[in-house]
Amino acid sequence: MNLYTLTGLLNSILIVVSLIGVYAQLKTIWVRKQQNTSTGEATSLLSLNQFSVSFLAYLSFFVYGYSIYPFNHYIVWPRLTAALLVGMILFEIWRDRKTKASFVTFTVALALVCLATIGLLLGKTIADQGRYISTTLIIVISVMIAQGYYHQIKLIYNSGNTGAVNIRMSQFILLMDVSTIAFALTMGFADGWPLLVLAITSAITKLVIMYLFRWVRKSPLAKQRRSLST
Template identity: 60%
Template sequence: MNSYHVFGTINTFFTVISVYGVYSQLNTIWRRKINIDIAETPTALLSINQFTVSYLAYFSFFIYGYSIEPFNHYMVWPRLIATLIVGTILYEIWRDRKDRRSWCVFLCSIICLLLGMAGLFWGHTFVDEGRQVSTIIIVVISLLIAQGYFHQIRLIVRSGSTGAVDLKMSQFIFMMDISTILFALSMGMSIGWPLMLLAITSATTKIVIMYLFHWVNTSDIAQHRREYYLRS
């Protein structure tokens, strides 16, 4: 068993764990919907920017996995599942907020998924084109991840609260990011560099998010901002 299969198996394992983390976030939303003692809305402080970017990140890995030779099963199927779960979170955000922006984001996610599935089943004759497109998407999404998570980080810092943000999701995705970096190295830089770029960007943002969970529980500034946020 060479390093490709070893790190591919490890990455699949941690991707499945990250999927559980994303499901944990979805479950947090569902619990908040039925908990009448919570004053905040079910998706309070969840950045739609962040989850849109997360959706596109999983989606781009999904496309990239079936656009390269050989077909990368380690990458495709776990990312497809994650894409579906994050898409459900976008649906819950739209249901909760009922605004035009969240509706447009959810609609675009459905369209992307349908196009991606079409590429999976009928795009084998456009492998090179699919790889080029997915590489561009991954590079763009790496930039959007930095922007999207900066927006989430700013929301937490300004409010002094993590709201509906789920810690497990960040922890599990961080573990997946580290394994993705190792997997990308085993694939060779010529193929794996887009994955490494996105994983490093994502891992950096998760470190900041995880620190903020500690910050909101220990900082006097966070407490004051939290009190002000609840009064406003």
């Protein structure tokens, strides 16, 4: 077993582990929905911006994985599963908040999944175009991830509360990001640099989110901000 296969396998395993984190976030929403009947409470402080960007990140890597040669199973199937799970979170945000923005976001996400799946079925017909599009999208999404998580970070910091945000999601995705960085390095820079850029960006944001969970528990400022919002 060479290093590429080993890191690819490890990355796939940790992506599956990260899916547990995404599911934990989804489960948190379901639990809060049972506990609260007020509109918006089940998804309180969840950034629609951040989750829509996360969805695009997973989906773009799904497209990237089937656009490069050889077809990269390590990238394709775990990312498709992750995109579908985050899509379910977007669906729950829409159901909970019933806003135009959440409806449009979920509808666009659904349409993009359909288009990406069609691209997979067409195979080599759009491989070159798909790779160009997905690579460009990954760079754009790297910037959007930084912006999206900044929005989530700002929500937590300003409120002194983590709301419906689930720390397990950040922990598991951070593990995936670290393994993705290792996997990207074994792919060679020409093929792996898009993975590298996005994984490093994502890892930094997860570290900040995880720190904020501690900050919320320990900081007098966080306590003060919580008291002001009640």
